[in-house]
Amino acid sequence: MQEPSLQHLNVGAPAGQNGAPRRMAYWDWPCTSGSTAHVVICVHGLARQGRDFDTLARTLTERARVLAVDVAGRGHSDWLADPMGYQVATYAADLVALVTTLRAEKRELVIDWVGTSMGGLIGMVLAAQPSLAIRRLVLNDVGPVVQWEALQRIGTYLGRNPSFESEQAAIDYLVSISATFGPHTPEQWRALSLPMLRERADRWWLHYDPALALPVKALVDMPDQEQARQAVRDGEAALWGMYDAITARTLLLRGELSDLLTQATANEMARRGPRAECVAFEGVGHAPTLMAPDQVAAVRSFLWSD
Incomplete structure (x- = not known):
């Protein structure tokens, strides 16, 4: 079975005490x-983290090179010295560095983007910049409007730093907080879970910097909830501006049970900006994992169509 190689790109100011440049893994x-x-x-x-895309990548490599990124603080990428930097602006800057590097290596390069949830928001930022020339954009269960209740749900588990006595106990935990992904076989859950784990001192830990939750918690836990909601609305207005600037052909995937992307937002995304083509999946919430055959087929047919 085909396996990817792990690569790194220097993307930021020195991280850690040794003064080494911050690296993004992919x-x-x-x-x-x-x-x-x-x-x-x-x-x-x-x-x-990036190994979420293994199933999709194996099918796309028939026609393209696939780069599946570990965003800062996750997987094999370096953690940030300042946890308040764990925001879309930082991630987008890192990915601009990757796209710029790719274009420096090969000027006439076709670049497409597949982004799940946060990865879709990052993709919107890049696709709104004509100079980066993103050809096609797949937004997986995300749009300019992020439901407040979904942020609160994510805040209940994000940033916790549990450890587990066994690998299977860790997998069981990840499955328990991932029910909205929809039905998966035990083998699929295992494939989705193992890259999320790190073994240290005979215990299993999650793969990311727990501090990446701080910006989300700072918003969700604001004493003045109306002020927090206004901050969310301001962010939505900025994202709609970026979405409307996108000229790349766009596919919007949605779990029919999603609590993050509503049908109303999906309808609006089909009406304005790049007028996204919309595909919904039954029995799935936030977010489709792009492992099921119908989900993979939707992405493949969109990327490969004329």
Whole structure:
């Protein structure tokens, strides 16, 4: 079975006490035909990591090189010295560095983007910049409007730092907080969970910096909840501005049970800006994992269509 190689890119100011540049990790899946003319960048959700895209990547490598990123503070990427930097602006700057590097290596390069949840927000920021020339954009269960209740739900588990006595106990925990992903086989849950774990001192821990939750908690736990909601609305207005600036052909995927992306927002995204093509999946909430055959097929047909 094809496996990717782990690569790193220097993206920021020195991190840690040794003064080394901050590095962003990504999983590099070469095109099986040897072509280097087309790259698909895949970016995960808030508390996830790049190996979420293994199933999708294995099918896309028939025609393209696939780069599945570990966003700062997750997976094999460096943690930030200042946890309040764990925000979309930081992540977008890191990914601009990756796109710029790719274009420096090959000027006539086709770049597509697949972003789940947070990865979709990052993709919107980049796709709104004409100079980056993102050809096609897949937004997986995310749009300019993020439901307040979904943020509160995510805040209940994000940033906790549990450890587990066994690998299976850790997998069981991850499955318990991922029920909204929809039905998966035990083998699929295991594949989704193992890259999320790190073994230290005979215990299993989650893969990310617990401090990445601080910006979310600072918002959700604000004493003045109306002020917090206004901050969310201000952010939504900025995201709508970016969305309306996108000219790349856009596909919007939605779990029909999603508590983060409403049908009303999906309808508005189909009406304005790039007028996204919308595909919904039954029995799935936030967010489709792009492992089920119908989910993979939706992405493949969109990226490969004329």
